Amino acid sequence: MELAHSLLLNEDALAQITEAKRPVFIFEWLRFLDKVLVAANKVDVKEKQKKLVEQLTGLISSAPGPPTRKLLAKNLATLYSIGDTFTVFQTLDKCNDIIKSKDDTPAYLPTKLAAVACVGAFYEKMGRMLGSSFPDTINNLLKALKSAESQGRGEILLSLQKVLSGLGGAAASCHRDIYKNARSLLTDRSMAVRCVVAKCLLELQNEAVFMWTTELENMATLCFKALEGSNYGVRVAVAKLLGTVMATALMPKQAAVMRQNVKRATLEEVLELMATGFLRGGSGFLKSGGEMLKGGGSVSREVRVGVTQAYVVFVTTLGGQWLERNFATFLSHVLDLVSHPRATQTHVEAVYSRRCVSFMLRATLGGLLGEKAQIAAGKEICQAISKQMRAVGKEDGGEISRFRALQRDLLVLHLSDLIRMAFMAATDHSNQLRMAGLQALEDIIKKFASVPEPEFPGHVILEQYQANVGAALRPAFSPDTPSDITAKACQVCSTWIGSGVVSDLNDLRRVHNLLVSSLDKVQAGKGSSSQLYSESATTMEKLAVLKAWAEVYVVAMKIKKEAESKPAKPVRSGDDDEDEEDLGADVLPPDSLIMLVQPELPSLSRLWLAMLRDYALLTLPAEFSSQLPPDGGAFYTPETIDTARLHYRSSWAPVLHAVALWLSSTGFGAGEEKEDATSAPSKAPALPQGAPSTTKTVEESVKDRMHLMLGVSIEFLCFPRPEEPIEHVMSCLQALCTLLESPCAKTHIAEDQLLAVELLNVLHRLLLTRDPPAVQLQVTAVVQETIRAAQDHLQRQKTSKGKEEEGEKDSQPSQGEGGDTGELVPGKSLVFAAMELLVFILVRHLPQLNTRVRESPSHAPLRPQRLPEESARLVANTVSILAELPSLCSPAGSMTILPTVLFLITGVLRETAVKTSDKSVPVPVSAALQGIKTIITSPLARVESIQTQWTSLVRSSLASVLEYSQPDESRPDMDEVSMLTAITLFLLSASNELVGVTVLQKGCMDRFRNGLNSSDPGVQARCYQLLLSVFQHSSRALSTPYIHALAPLMVEKLKAVERSRPGTAAELQAVQEGIRVLENLVGMGEEQNRVQLLALLVPTLISYLLDENAISSAPQVSKGLHDFALQNLMRIGPLYPAAFKIVIGAAPELKTRLESAIRANQASSKAKAAARQAQPTVQAAPTIKLKTSFF
Structure with missing residues (x-):
C-alpha cells in the first residue's frame, strides 16, 4: 500500500495487483490524496493537475463504492479550488452527461451516484465561482430525482443540499423548483431519504423566505406526516427542520426582512401549529375529525416524540433570552398540551404525554437558562402547580381522607369486597378459579396485614375477616382436592399464620389443624397416597406442605426470640392488671405459636432433612447422575426427577432456614435422634440412600448434617440463578448465620479453615452480583459469625497450649495466622479472604477509600457526606469486623494487615465524620472509634518482638487523624467532635511513649485549641469533656503538658463569659462543662x-x-x-x-x-x-372507679 502514497495514481502498480485488490489500492490513494492536497505546494499541483483530473474523472466511470465516491468528489473539488479552474466546466458537463444517461442498469448506478456526488462537492467548494451554470445542473438533478431509486434519491438530495449551501441566495430562482420536488419526498418509504430531504429543506429555508411565510402551515403538515412510522434518525432530522422553520417564522433573519416585505408570524400562531402535530398528528382535518367521531384517532408515539424534539429545537434556536422573556407563555402552552383530552385518551397516552412535556421543560430550562433565570422559572412552575392544586375539589369523603392519612391505597375501602371475591373464587368448582382465588387471598393478606383498624387502636383491619379466611382454606384440604390447589392453600396458611393478624388462639389452632392434616399425607411416605394425580403432583403437594411448616416455624422462632429479648415487665398493682386485661385480652401470648409447632417438630425435622438431602442430590451436575439413588428420593421417583427439580427449587430455601433454626436450638438434634428413632418409625418417609442411619455416632451425625447444610448453601450462593427471588438468597444467608451461632457449627467451621475460606470467597462473589443492602448486611452477619468462630477456636488452642507449656513465653507469639513470618497465603488464609470481602464493601459505599481512584488525574475530590441509613449500618458492621481481624493473627501476621486495617478505619472516620442536624454521631463513626480503641488496647501492644512496628503504626494512625481533622475549606461539614474523640481515644488508650512525641503532642493541642475556640457551643462543651478525661489520665507525664498548654486558654474563655453571658442552653452547657474541668484541676492540684x-x-x-x-x-x-x-x-x-x-x-x-x-x-x-404551704389541699381521687357508663 506504500505504492499508493503518491500525488498521481501509480498506474503501473495498479496494473500489477489483482482485480480484487484494485478498489482497495484506489481507496488508499484517495485517502492519501485527501491529506496531501491541502498541504501540497500549489505550483506542484498545477503542474500535475491535468493528469490528476484525467485519473480522477476516469475513476467516476469505474463504479466506485460509497466511501470511494465520497473521497473522489472531495478530492476533485479540492483540486479545482487549489489549482486552475479551466477544465472545471468540462468535468461538470461530463458529470451532467452521466446523470442524464438513460442507462438504469444496477451496474451503472455507482457511476451515476459518483457523478452526483462530484456535482454537489463542486458547488459546495466553489459556489458562485461556477457562474450561471447552476440552473441547468439543478434542473438536471431534479429530473434525475423523479426516476431515481431510493439510493439515488438520497444522493441527489444530498448533492442539492451542498449546491444550496455553496450558492446561498444566488440560487433563489431555483428555490421553488427544489422545494416542490423535495417536499413530496418527506413521506418517502425509505427512512434514509426522509433524513436527507429534511437536511436539504433545512438548508433551503436559510434563503427561501416562502418556506416560513406562505408555506409555513404546509411545511408543518409535511413534517408531521414525515414523523409517522419514523425511526430515531428521521425524528432528529425532521424535528430540527420543523423547529428551525418555526423559530425563523417567529424571528426572521435580518437580511431576509430587509430584502422583502416579510410578514412575521405571531407566537400564538406558531405554538398552535406545533400543538396541532402533538395532539392530532399528521392527519388532515377531515380524517382526524372522522376518527374523533368514531372514538379513535390516537396520535402515534413517533409523531408525539418528534414534535417534542421540535419544541426543544424551536426554543433552543430562539435562545435563552427569548425563553426568559416568554417563559410564562411557553409554560402555559406546555401545560395545556398535557391536559388536553386528545393527549390523555388512555392511561398510557397520558403517561407518555407527561414524559414528553417533562423532557421539553428539562431540556430547555436546564440547558439555556442561567441560575437566576432558573430560579425565576422554578417559581413560575410552583405557581402553576399550586394553581392546579387549588383547582382540585375537596369533595373527598371523611373515610377516604382518613385512609389517605394512613398513606394506604384506596383499595382498603373495598377490602370486604376483595375478601368476598377471593372467598367465592377459592371455594368454586373450577380448579383454575380456585387457584386464582387462593392467590388473591394470599396477596390480600400480604398487602393488608399491617394496616391498622382506625376505630380500634392496637388492632389490624384484617382481624374481622379471620372466619372468612379459615372458611376459604378449609375445602382445599379435602382428600379429593388436586395437589396444586392443596399446595397453594398450604402457602396461604403459612402466610396467614405468619402475618400476625390472628389474635385468637382458637382461630390460630383451626388454621394450624389444616396444616397438621396435610402433614399426615407427607408422613405416610412415598407411594402410599391414592394415585388420583401424578407422582409429580404428589411431590409438589408434599414439598409445599413442608415449605409452609418451615415458614410457620421460622415466624414462631422469630416471635419467641423477640419476646425473650424484651425486658421483663415490672409487677403491677391490681388496678393496672385489670386495665391490662381490658386492653390486651385479644393479644396472643408470644409462645403460643411455637407451642403449636413443637409437637410436630420431631417428625418435621426428619422430613426437612430428607427433603434437603433430595435437593442436594438433585442439584448435582449431570456427570454425577450415576450416583443418584436408583429408587429415587424421599419425595420423588426416578421417573419424575426432571419435574421434581422445579418443585424442590421453589421450596428448599425456607426449609433450609427452618432446619438451621432447629439444629441451632437443639444442639444439632443430637439428643433427639434416638428418641425420634424409637417414637414413630412407621410414619417416617422412605429416605434415599446416603441418609444417616441410627448406627452413626453423634459426632458423625453432626458432621453429616453440617456438610449437608453448608453444601446446599454454598452450592446455591456460588451462582444464584437470575430468576431466583431475593427471598431465597436472604433465607440462605439467614440459615448460615443461624447455623454459625451454634457451638457445634462454630467448632466445625473453625477446625476446617479451608471451608471457612471457601465460604467467604463465595460470599464475596455473591456481593459482586447482588446489590440490595439487605443482602449485604446479612453477608456481614455471616462473616462476623465466621470470624467469631475462628476467634473462639484460636482462644481454645491458646488455652490448651498454655496449660501444656505453662511458663514458656515463646510458645504464644507464633499462634494465629501468619506464624513467625507474617505471610498470609491467598486461598488458605481466613483473614485474607475476610479482608478481600470487607474492602470490597467499603470501597463500594465509600469509593474515596480507593487510593487508585483518588490518585487518578480524572478524579474530582468529593466532600464527605452522610450515608443512607442502610449503607451506614453496613459500613459500621464492616469496620467492626475489620477491627477484630488482627486478633486472629500472630504478632507478625497482625503487622501484615494492621497498616491496611488502620488505613481503612481512619479513612472511614474521615469520610463519614459529618455534622448532622440533630447533633447525633453517625453509626460508622461510632464503629470507627470503637475499632480504634479495640486495636490500640489489644494485647499486641505488650509483645516485645513487634514494638518498633507497633509504635510506628499507632503514631502514623494518630498523625493521619490529626491531618484529617485539620480545618479545611473544602470540608466545611467535618464533625470536629468525632475527630476530637478519636484523638482522645489515642491519648487515653496508648502509652505516653507512643503518643508523647513532640510533633503529635503539638498537633493534638492545636486540635483541642481549635475546639475551645469554636463558634459552636456544642463543640466547646464536648471539647471540655474530652479534655477532662485527658487531664484525669493516670499518667502525669501524658496529662501535664496538656494542662500547662490548654488550662490558661480555658480560664481566659471562662472569664470572658462575664462580659458576654450565654444566650442559649447550649452555650450555658459549654460554660458549665468548662467550670467542671477547672474544679477537677483544683482537686488534682497539690x-x-x-x-x-x-x-x-x-x-x-x-x-x-x-x-x-x-x-x-x-x-x-x-x-x-x-x-x-x-x-x-x-x-x-x-x-x-x-x-x-x-x-x-x-x-x-x-x-x-x-x-x-x-x-x-x-x-x-x-x-x-x-407559697406551697398557703395552697389549699386538693381532695384525693376516689379509689374505686366506676367501670361502666350507663349513658
Missing part, C-alpha cells in the same frame, strides 16, 4: 498550690452571679448560670475552707457579692416554701 488555683476559679464563679435586683428580670439562661455558679461556690467552700477564706478575704468585693447572692437565694427559698 495542697500548696490550692490557693492559686482557687484564685482562678472562685472569682470566675462569683463574676457569674447576678445582682439581687436584676435576677427577676434576667433571661432564664442567665438565671441558670447564676444558680449553677452559686451551687458550686457553696460546695467548694466546705471542701477547701482555709484556701477559700484566703481567696475571699483578699478581695472584699467578692465577699460582698457572694453574701448578697446567698441572702437573695435564702429569701427566694423561704418565699417558695410559704
Whole structure:
C-alpha cells in the first residue's frame, strides 16, 4: 500500500495487483490524496493537475463504492479550488452527461451516484465561482430525482443540499423548483431519504423566505406526516427542520426582512401549529375529525416524540433570552398540551404525554437558562402547580381522607369486597378459579396485614375477616382436592399464620389443624397416597406442605426470640392488671405459636432433612447422575426427577432456614435422634440412600448434617440463578448465620479453615452480583459469625497450649495466622479472604477509600457526606469486623494487615465524620472509634518482638487523624467532635511513649485549641469533656503538658463569659462543662498550690452571679448560670475552707457579692416554701372507679 502514497495514481502498480485488490489500492490513494492536497505546494499541483483530473474523472466511470465516491468528489473539488479552474466546466458537463444517461442498469448506478456526488462537492467548494451554470445542473438533478431509486434519491438530495449551501441566495430562482420536488419526498418509504430531504429543506429555508411565510402551515403538515412510522434518525432530522422553520417564522433573519416585505408570524400562531402535530398528528382535518367521531384517532408515539424534539429545537434556536422573556407563555402552552383530552385518551397516552412535556421543560430550562433565570422559572412552575392544586375539589369523603392519612391505597375501602371475591373464587368448582382465588387471598393478606383498624387502636383491619379466611382454606384440604390447589392453600396458611393478624388462639389452632392434616399425607411416605394425580403432583403437594411448616416455624422462632429479648415487665398493682386485661385480652401470648409447632417438630425435622438431602442430590451436575439413588428420593421417583427439580427449587430455601433454626436450638438434634428413632418409625418417609442411619455416632451425625447444610448453601450462593427471588438468597444467608451461632457449627467451621475460606470467597462473589443492602448486611452477619468462630477456636488452642507449656513465653507469639513470618497465603488464609470481602464493601459505599481512584488525574475530590441509613449500618458492621481481624493473627501476621486495617478505619472516620442536624454521631463513626480503641488496647501492644512496628503504626494512625481533622475549606461539614474523640481515644488508650512525641503532642493541642475556640457551643462543651478525661489520665507525664498548654486558654474563655453571658442552653452547657474541668484541676492540684488555683476559679464563679435586683428580670439562661455558679461556690467552700477564706478575704468585693447572692437565694427559698404551704389541699381521687357508663 506504500505504492499508493503518491500525488498521481501509480498506474503501473495498479496494473500489477489483482482485480480484487484494485478498489482497495484506489481507496488508499484517495485517502492519501485527501491529506496531501491541502498541504501540497500549489505550483506542484498545477503542474500535475491535468493528469490528476484525467485519473480522477476516469475513476467516476469505474463504479466506485460509497466511501470511494465520497473521497473522489472531495478530492476533485479540492483540486479545482487549489489549482486552475479551466477544465472545471468540462468535468461538470461530463458529470451532467452521466446523470442524464438513460442507462438504469444496477451496474451503472455507482457511476451515476459518483457523478452526483462530484456535482454537489463542486458547488459546495466553489459556489458562485461556477457562474450561471447552476440552473441547468439543478434542473438536471431534479429530473434525475423523479426516476431515481431510493439510493439515488438520497444522493441527489444530498448533492442539492451542498449546491444550496455553496450558492446561498444566488440560487433563489431555483428555490421553488427544489422545494416542490423535495417536499413530496418527506413521506418517502425509505427512512434514509426522509433524513436527507429534511437536511436539504433545512438548508433551503436559510434563503427561501416562502418556506416560513406562505408555506409555513404546509411545511408543518409535511413534517408531521414525515414523523409517522419514523425511526430515531428521521425524528432528529425532521424535528430540527420543523423547529428551525418555526423559530425563523417567529424571528426572521435580518437580511431576509430587509430584502422583502416579510410578514412575521405571531407566537400564538406558531405554538398552535406545533400543538396541532402533538395532539392530532399528521392527519388532515377531515380524517382526524372522522376518527374523533368514531372514538379513535390516537396520535402515534413517533409523531408525539418528534414534535417534542421540535419544541426543544424551536426554543433552543430562539435562545435563552427569548425563553426568559416568554417563559410564562411557553409554560402555559406546555401545560395545556398535557391536559388536553386528545393527549390523555388512555392511561398510557397520558403517561407518555407527561414524559414528553417533562423532557421539553428539562431540556430547555436546564440547558439555556442561567441560575437566576432558573430560579425565576422554578417559581413560575410552583405557581402553576399550586394553581392546579387549588383547582382540585375537596369533595373527598371523611373515610377516604382518613385512609389517605394512613398513606394506604384506596383499595382498603373495598377490602370486604376483595375478601368476598377471593372467598367465592377459592371455594368454586373450577380448579383454575380456585387457584386464582387462593392467590388473591394470599396477596390480600400480604398487602393488608399491617394496616391498622382506625376505630380500634392496637388492632389490624384484617382481624374481622379471620372466619372468612379459615372458611376459604378449609375445602382445599379435602382428600379429593388436586395437589396444586392443596399446595397453594398450604402457602396461604403459612402466610396467614405468619402475618400476625390472628389474635385468637382458637382461630390460630383451626388454621394450624389444616396444616397438621396435610402433614399426615407427607408422613405416610412415598407411594402410599391414592394415585388420583401424578407422582409429580404428589411431590409438589408434599414439598409445599413442608415449605409452609418451615415458614410457620421460622415466624414462631422469630416471635419467641423477640419476646425473650424484651425486658421483663415490672409487677403491677391490681388496678393496672385489670386495665391490662381490658386492653390486651385479644393479644396472643408470644409462645403460643411455637407451642403449636413443637409437637410436630420431631417428625418435621426428619422430613426437612430428607427433603434437603433430595435437593442436594438433585442439584448435582449431570456427570454425577450415576450416583443418584436408583429408587429415587424421599419425595420423588426416578421417573419424575426432571419435574421434581422445579418443585424442590421453589421450596428448599425456607426449609433450609427452618432446619438451621432447629439444629441451632437443639444442639444439632443430637439428643433427639434416638428418641425420634424409637417414637414413630412407621410414619417416617422412605429416605434415599446416603441418609444417616441410627448406627452413626453423634459426632458423625453432626458432621453429616453440617456438610449437608453448608453444601446446599454454598452450592446455591456460588451462582444464584437470575430468576431466583431475593427471598431465597436472604433465607440462605439467614440459615448460615443461624447455623454459625451454634457451638457445634462454630467448632466445625473453625477446625476446617479451608471451608471457612471457601465460604467467604463465595460470599464475596455473591456481593459482586447482588446489590440490595439487605443482602449485604446479612453477608456481614455471616462473616462476623465466621470470624467469631475462628476467634473462639484460636482462644481454645491458646488455652490448651498454655496449660501444656505453662511458663514458656515463646510458645504464644507464633499462634494465629501468619506464624513467625507474617505471610498470609491467598486461598488458605481466613483473614485474607475476610479482608478481600470487607474492602470490597467499603470501597463500594465509600469509593474515596480507593487510593487508585483518588490518585487518578480524572478524579474530582468529593466532600464527605452522610450515608443512607442502610449503607451506614453496613459500613459500621464492616469496620467492626475489620477491627477484630488482627486478633486472629500472630504478632507478625497482625503487622501484615494492621497498616491496611488502620488505613481503612481512619479513612472511614474521615469520610463519614459529618455534622448532622440533630447533633447525633453517625453509626460508622461510632464503629470507627470503637475499632480504634479495640486495636490500640489489644494485647499486641505488650509483645516485645513487634514494638518498633507497633509504635510506628499507632503514631502514623494518630498523625493521619490529626491531618484529617485539620480545618479545611473544602470540608466545611467535618464533625470536629468525632475527630476530637478519636484523638482522645489515642491519648487515653496508648502509652505516653507512643503518643508523647513532640510533633503529635503539638498537633493534638492545636486540635483541642481549635475546639475551645469554636463558634459552636456544642463543640466547646464536648471539647471540655474530652479534655477532662485527658487531664484525669493516670499518667502525669501524658496529662501535664496538656494542662500547662490548654488550662490558661480555658480560664481566659471562662472569664470572658462575664462580659458576654450565654444566650442559649447550649452555650450555658459549654460554660458549665468548662467550670467542671477547672474544679477537677483544683482537686488534682497539690495542697500548696490550692490557693492559686482557687484564685482562678472562685472569682470566675462569683463574676457569674447576678445582682439581687436584676435576677427577676434576667433571661432564664442567665438565671441558670447564676444558680449553677452559686451551687458550686457553696460546695467548694466546705471542701477547701482555709484556701477559700484566703481567696475571699483578699478581695472584699467578692465577699460582698457572694453574701448578697446567698441572702437573695435564702429569701427566694423561704418565699417558695410559704407559697406551697398557703395552697389549699386538693381532695384525693376516689379509689374505686366506676367501670361502666350507663349513658
